[in-house]
């Protein structure tokens with residue numbers, strides 16, 4: 001009892017602090033930050049100051065979209081001038097790292113930089129590229145503790161994650177559409193995984209499915225299932241919901257370790273003052289009836305079989321890689 005006393009005092013102090021905080025929370029974005037680390041999902045670093053995210057994520061599509069704006073053209077020009085004698089792949093990496101460095105001037109936490117998606121089925125090339133990205137950041141004075149290397153959740157990508165994490169390089173495993181991908185990433189020791197929401201919803205909508213509430217959204221349900229699995233089996237891997245189409249999807253996952261959200265949805269959350277509607281949906285301590293499965297066996301054959309059984313995950317992973325490859329080629333074309 002005596003040993004528990006300070007803990008109880010701490011509990012009452014925290015409860016009192018929370019109720020005071022609730023009164024002063026100005027909007028739904030700040031309310032969300034009470035439960036979840038908010039991450040900016042954009043290459044447009046000038047738009048992120050207003051939302052004060054902890055971390056930021058980029059991907060090839062977001063970088064290409066940012067480069068379409070004239071204000072970012074200077075980054076490409078600088079890289080072309082400074083690296084005229086280098087290969088296009090070195091220049092492309094330098095552009096991604098330049099965006100990352102600018103983002104890190106604004107946020108206090110980590111930036112995610114994606115490995116060239118053309119390497120998604122080559123473990124050794126992925127490891128080499130991840131090391132080259134970390135080295136390029138180091139040349140600019142950025143320690144690896146501020147960088148997450150984003151790697152697609154293919155079998156080959158996951159083998160690379162296992163090796164990189166052993167080397168002390170933190171990975172964000174992306175394009176996660178199924179529990180088997182999440183389980184295999186956690187088994188590989190991934191620092192963080194990005195289960196996608198919106199792209200799963202898109203697939204089911206295209207197949208004719210409908211649902212009334214965000215809680216019934218198959219993309220939201222996928223993240224909840226993955227979160228419950230990782231917490232129940234006590235993996236250290238952080239879960240970051242990604243690929244959002246609406247604020248309702250974001251709010252339905254309040255409490256997830258991290259959520260990466262585009263600036264337009266961050267703005268909508270910031271404009272919402274109904275913070276009392278924002279309740280914690282995910283909690284590591286709470287049980288999730290019907291959501292927790294036994295620990296999965298993530299051998300190569302079982303991983304591949306489970307993926308093959310899941311048409312949505314198979315199609316969305318393949319499409320996701322194709323789209324990132326296409327945007328990688330667009331970046332190359334700007335650098336020749």
Ligand code: E4P
Pocket residue numbers: 041057058059061174194196198199242243244260
């Ligand atoms: C972030 O890490 C993801 O790449 C991003 O959320 C994908 O979002 P999208 O499905 O809107 O492209």
